[in-house]
Amino acid sequence: MSTTPTLLLYDTMSGSKRPLEPIEPGHIGLYLCGPTVYDLSHVGHARSAICADTVVRFLREQGLRVTFVRNVTDIDDKIIKRAQVEGISAGEVAAKYTAAYHEDLDSLGCLRPDVEPRVTGTIPEIVALIETLIARGLAYESGGDVYFRVAAFSTYGALSKRSLDDMQAGARVEVSELKENPLDFALWKAAKPGEPAWPSPWGPGRPGWHIECSAMSKVHLGETFDLHAGGRDLIFPHHENEIAQSQGACGHGTFARHWMHNGFVDFAGEKMSKSLGNFFTIREVTALYPPEAVRWFLIGVHYRSGLNFDVEVPCPACARPLDTEAQQGSACPECGAALDRDRLRAHIRFPGLEEADERVAYVYDTLARSPRSGRV
RNA sequence: GGCCUGGUAGCCAAGUGGUAAGGCAGAGCUCUGCAAAAGCUCUAUUCGCCGGUUCGAUUCCGGCCCAGGCCUCCA
Numbered sequence: 001m002s003t004t005p006t007l008l009l010y011d012t013m014s015g016s017k018r019p020l021e022p023i024e025p026g027h028i029g030l031y032l033c034g035p036t037v038y039d040l041s042h043v044g045h046a047r048s049a050i051c052a053d054t055v056v057r058f059l060r061e062q063g064l065r066v067t068f069v070r071n072v073t074d075i076d077d078k079i080i081k082r083a084q085v086e087g088i089s090a091g092e093v094a095a096k097y098t099a100a101y102h103e104d105l106d107s108l109g110c111l112r113p114d115v116e117p118r119v120t121g122t123i124p125e126i127v128a129l130i131e132t133l134i135a136r137g138l139a140y141e142s143g144g145d146v147y148f149r150v151a152a153f154s155t156y157g158a159l160s161k162r163s164l165d166d167m168q169a170g171a172r173v174e175v176s177e178l179k180e181n182p183l184d185f186a187l188w189k190a191a192k193p194g195e196p197a198w199p200s201p202w203g204p205g206r207p208g209w210h211i212e213c214s215a216m217s218k219v220h221l222g223e224t225f226d227l228h229a230g231g232r233d234l235i236f237p238h239h240e241n242e243i244a245q246s247q248g249a250c251g252h253g254t255f256a257r258h259w260m261h262n263g264f265v266d267f268a269g270e271k272m273s274k275s276l277g278n279f280f281t282i283r284e285v286t287a288l289y290p291p292e293a294v295r296w297f298l299i300g301v302h303y304r305s306g307l308n309f310d311v312e313v314p315c316p317a318c319a320r321p322l323d324t325e326a327q328q329g330s331a332c333p334e335c336g337a338a339l340d341r342d343r344l345r346a347h348i349r350f351p352g353l354e355e356a357d358e359r360v361a362y363v364y365d366t367l368a369r370s371p372r373s374g375r376v
Numbered sequence: 377g378g379c380c381u382g383g384u385a386g387c388c389a390a391g392u393g394g395u396a397a398g399g400c401a402g403a404g405c406u407c408u409g410c411a412a413a414a415g416c417u418c419u420a421u422u423c424g425c426c427g428g429u430u431c432g433a434u435u436c437c438g439g440c441c442c443a444g445g446c447c448u449c450c451a
Contacts, residue, residue, distance in 0.1 A: 044450090167447065236447065263381085301390090306445080352388090
């Protein structure tokens, strides 16, 4: 009989490190918020997935059974918009980028989740959950939409440590005459003409962003489960809203026992954006460096810290590093060579990944020379 | 403005109250010797600042300063 393994893990709800104590001895239920599949995933998505993968592998190594659930959000405003741009259906967009996500994470050595529910496969459960919230006075129908009544949920703000008053004070939230309170959020959105829709008691429409995770975690892990993970940016409003929905429907004391949030990947010390030099997809990076190096790099710093993803942009002609201003220009300030974005992008360097690559090579070399390799 | 997290050597960075990992850079040495590579050794009496708790704190508590994040979709 083995001793009870303990993982001391920072918990966002309590704001402190706490032992991860399984509800059911020997078993951990883990829910990770997966991607909205409307585009290729970037290294920030990879970091969240790898953090969860590392926890799953560690717990299993400790002899625990782990049920790892990671959803796919396959219907959403962004997917609908993307479908219009690409001239294909929303379902086709979702299928395409779900496959790409799998390929990318496989390449990084991430284990597949035990269950990977999709929103479009969970509609009846979502509708049932919304009906419960309405019956309990925590949600209301308005113009074909359904909103969560934030003011009726007394502990709203517990995870993100903010009060309704705080939020209302600096409120620059979406204004809508359909809402009782600007902070109320959509559980169900009425379909506009031409949009994908499912039938509901409130008319055809689709689920809001937050309700899906409440429904899917309940279906696959039960009303209460051990660990919920995701990126820091999901703390508010997404995870806060999940708590309101799930506890609103199932009672206080239910839902996730422990909350784990990983830090961001920063690009060149700046906020990520699609402009040159600070936004990179997983496959862009793994095309330049071995996936092992990328994984090593991403787990090389503490999971809650920001990870600075430094980028060097050398001039294709003279190889001198170009600063941000020079990158935007049309010619190299040193040698005068013409510059264009595509060329720069093809010559980009990631010093952190180069170092990680060397470290990985060193580890493999050491392993190859160990007595157990039989090659001594 | 509110809330959250963090501040560890020149730089990056680990660290579950018991006396500071590792990497890069740097210095010395070995072997070479046109150079380089490689190997070995060294490099924080100290963990933003000030108090407190403790036999003992980088680790816990309080205050202050600074940085980043969130408060709108976001991993």
